[in-house]
Amino acid sequence: DGGITQSPKYLFRKEGQNVTLSCEQNLNHDAMYWYRQDPGQGLRLIYYSQIVNDFQKGDIAEGYSVSREKKESFPLTVTSAQKNPTAFYLCASSIAGTETYEQYFGPGTRLTVT
Amino acid sequence: KQEVTQIPAALSVPEGENLVLNCSFTDSAIYNLQWFRQDPGKGLTSLLLIQSSQREQTSGRLNASLDKSSGRSTLYIAASQPGDSATYLCAVPDSSYKLIFGSGTRLLVRP
Numbered sequence: 001d002g003g004i005t006q007s008p009k010y011l012f013r014k015e016g017q018n019v020t021l022s023c024e025q026n027l028n029h030d031a032m033y034w035y036r037q038d039p040g041q042g043l044r045l046i047y048y049s050q051i052v053n054d055f056q057k058g059d060i061a062e063g064y065s066v067s068r069e070k071k072e073s074f075p076l077t078v079t080s081a082q083k084n085p086t087a088f089y090l091c092a093s094s095i096a097g098t099e100t101y102e103q104y105f106g107p108g109t110r111l112t113v114t
Numbered sequence: 115k116q117e118v119t120q121i122p123a124a125l126s127v128p129e130g131e132n133l134v135l136n137c138s139f140t141d142s143a144i145y146n147l148q149w150f151r152q153d154p155g156k157g158l159t160s161l162l163l164i165q166s167s168q169r170e171q172t173s174g175r176l177n178a179s180l181d182k183s184s185g186r187s188t189l190y191i192a193a194s195q196p197g198d199s200a201t202y203l204c205a206v207p208d209s210s211y212k213l214i215f216g217s218g219t220r221l222l223v224r225p
Contacts, residue, residue: 006157031211033212033213040217041217042203042215042216042217042218043203043205043213043215045212045213048210048212050211056210058212088155090157090158092158092213094211096211101145101146101207101211102148102160102163103148103160103205103213104160105150105157105158105159105160106157107156107157108155108156108157110155
């Protein structure tokens with residue numbers, strides 16, 4: 001089956017620890033995205049990548065880092081510099097650079113930092 | 115800067131009712147508009163995508179319309195069912211193809 005997988009579904013960490021969220025897609029999409037969702041605030045873009053080995057900051061990139069070494073994978077690291085990391089994180093992918101494009105989303109990872 | 119607004123924020127209707135969800139955007143120069151459904155604790159499921167050249171798209175009981183000149187889209191759900199209860203989000207891409215989302219409409223269909 002084609003799709004986007006995110007792991008783990010739930011993640012718990014102590015404050016001050018870095019944590020990496022996994023996102024893998026087998027849709028052969030060039031573009032991948034990370035969003036953060038907080039209650040009542042909708043989705044906000046953290047980072048996006050339109051091609052391997054290249055990525056750009058979104059609206060709320062501070063305290064996060066990403067890599068795009070393979071087309072299928074776009075891991076997100078939440079660093080200790082992120083002041084409020086507890087949130088629901090969603091990964092998405094799409095065919096880049098066309099007007100007829102649709103974003104597909106993974107099932108999400110809920111991160112809780114205490 | 116593109117802004118997307120969804121009204122109402124929450125809606126509760128009895129089963130069987132037809133309903134309309136609204137989405138408005140400030141910059142009419144959009145490539146397309148996408149409607150999503152999100153169940154609690156889950157990811158987003160794409161429902162419909164309307165290209166900028168289209169006026170509407172239909173999928174089963176769902177019909178989405180687009181009026182670029184007025185900066186509006188509506189999602190029409192016919193004969194609502196309890197299984198339609200979810201949060202519905204609309205989104206438009208900006209010039210870099212990133213999606214700008216509304217805050218969503220939380221729908222409850224009562225049996």
